[in-house]
Amino acid sequence: MEYLVIGSGVAGISGAAAIRQRDSGGRITILTEEAYPFYSRIRLPDFLAGRVSQEALQLKKESWYREQRIDLRLEQQVAALDVAAGSVRTLAGASFPFDRLLLATGGVSFVPPVAGAGKEGVFTLRTLGDAIRIRAHAATAKRVVVIGGGVLGLEAGNGLRLAGCQVTVIEFFDRLLPRQTDPVGSALLKARLEGMGFAFVLPARVEQILGEERVSGLRLADGRELACDLVIIAAGVRANLGLAREAGLAVDRGVLVDDRMCTSHPQIFAAGDLVQHRDTTYGIWPAAQEQGEVAGANLAGDDLRFTGMVPSNLLKVAGIDLFAMGDIDGEGRREQAAIVNLDEERAVYWKLVLDERERLIGAILFGDLSHRRRLVAAIDEVRAVSPGLRAALQEGHLERL
Ligand SMILES: Cc1cc2nc3c(=O)[nH]c(=O)nc-3n(C[C@H](O)[C@H](O)[C@H](O)COP(=O)(O)OP(=O)(O)OC[C@H]3O[C@@H](n4cnc5c(N)ncnc54)[C@H](O)[C@@H]3O)c2cc1C
Structure with missing residues (x-):
């Protein structure tokens, strides 16, 4: 064969x-x-x-x-x-x-139709070859703009920040990680990243990438211009x-x-x-x-099945703990049924999303991932939340899951 x-x-x-x-x-x-x-x-x-x-x-x-x-x-x-x-x-x-x-x-990385996206110094990050080219260019670049505030954009931006670059992230939506967090989680995340040296422009749309052959900056749809010498487009796959x-x-x-x-x-x-x-x-x-x-x-002749899985994402930026799984209800459609806990002092936030039958279908954890395994198991089995368990969770006892 x-x-x-x-x-x-x-x-x-x-x-x-x-x-x-x-x-x-x-x-x-x-x-x-x-x-x-x-x-x-x-x-x-x-x-x-x-x-x-x-x-x-x-x-x-x-x-x-x-x-x-x-x-x-x-x-x-x-x-x-x-x-x-x-x-x-x-x-x-x-x-x-x-x-x-x-x-x-x-x-393949999606590149939105932005004028100037073909200039030297504009990259996407998908392959090791891309990463090698970005590193070589970053050796003579200081100001980086990342287009896209999703997981990949933030992780790539953080890599270049650790390599000594100043990093600005431009996001089309009004919050970071629109698919992994809700507005509360996103605000906490943004504050933490700003504390690390990131800058953000959002919501904003990039209209044009500027420069002769090599990128020198970009213009936003509202007319603002940002100078930069390296651009990473992280607008999806x-x-x-x-x-x-x-x-x-x-x-x-x-x-x-x-x-x-x-x-x-x-x-x-x-x-x-x-x-x-x-x-x-x-x-x-x-x-x-x-x-x-x-x-x-x-x-090879076997008969196995893939029946689907509940997708999850962990943001891998050292010093920040953020995990999202399943339906995170970013738009607050299921707000009534959600179980939410916010400790502003410790910057710890979590939200459990339940369906109409009070079953766990998704969650966001920010700032403390110690109960992540429990949570993953509970979402995987679409566990029903009894009134007693709901009361305990509302008091902050995630360990009771
Ligand atoms: C920077 C980055 C960070 C990521 N972080 C995470 C994470 O933290 N957690 C997570 O779950 N996922 C993450 N992902 C996503 C994850 O890497 C992908 O889901 C995974 O790699 C998909 O695997 P794949 O084998 O389907 O495709 P790929 O890994 O894309 O492999 C495709 C292969 O096909 C080859 N190929 C394509 N076209 C041709 C052709 N015409 N001829 C010959 N060869 C061809 C390519 O060379 C490559 O070998 C990340 C991705 C990136 C880029």
Whole structure:
């Protein structure tokens, strides 16, 4: 059996490992357009900060690929997928046949249509290659603007702040982390980040990136101008759909897959940031890993299911504890039923979001994560909150969960 995997991120690698567990004789080839073997994207902000080396980002040793008999081919950008012929062609003209294919081409950074976004010194952060280029540019840059106050924007900005840059974050919404916090959590977060040296402009929309060849600043829609010499655009991620769409696979916001991670073609499975499963595109590491495992197992003849997961996010900025999971009710639609606790003195805040049947469906924790595990378990099982438990929680006893 000839297995081909496109993409060596967490979905592709966990898929390949799951295939090998079940098929010791099949040939497994992984193609990636990147020049580096599987590494931690999650730690790229630490790399920007100079706190982790390029080597330490690598997640598998060379010996692992050898032992697993996985043929990893770097710098092989797949340009076309021929479903009928069962082969792919790379940009350099090489052809790779397959009996079974795992598509794991991940996501690409979304760049909004802002004039000047192609100037030197304007970056997105998705790959180790991006991070290496940003670091090289940051060596001669002091003033950084991050467009986008989501998790990625704040973590990337923090990396460059730790590397000695002044960082200003511009956010389109009127609060930071609009998908992970509500207004109270966001205000606490902003105050804490300002205390660390961050500056914020929000709500604001960037109209133009200024400069000759190299970025020198940007203009906002209200006419204000900010000088800067490095811009990071962190405006979201989109599924990297090109190959799948051109090959005629069913796509929407992502490649459509069933619970077995099978696409509209029975020999082609897909996993990770690329896919849309039960109308959800996750964009997080644990989902990509689990989907990859399920896809790989099924490609090798098993019958596993991915039935979805409650997404969660942890902000990884040292000195700030912020965790969000499930429905955080950022707009206050479920305010009546929520259980909220705010200790302004300690800057500790948490909110538990309940559905109409008094079941726990989401939460925000800020400033104290000591009960995070309990909370994750309770949300995962959509635990019902009895009147007695509600009373205890309202008095601040999160440990009673
Ligand atoms: C800076 C940063 C921080 C993050 N922090 C977190 C976090 O804290 N927690 C969390 O849960 N998630 C985080 N994420 C998201 C997480 O990294 C992704 O959800 C995860 O990497 C998705 O894995 P994937 O395998 O689907 O795709 P990717 O990791 O994007 O891998 C895609 C692979 O496909 C290859 N590829 C694409 N197109 C082609 C082609 N045409 N030919 C050949 N190869 C191709 C690429 O080279 C790459 O190897 C972060 C992401 C970034 C960028």
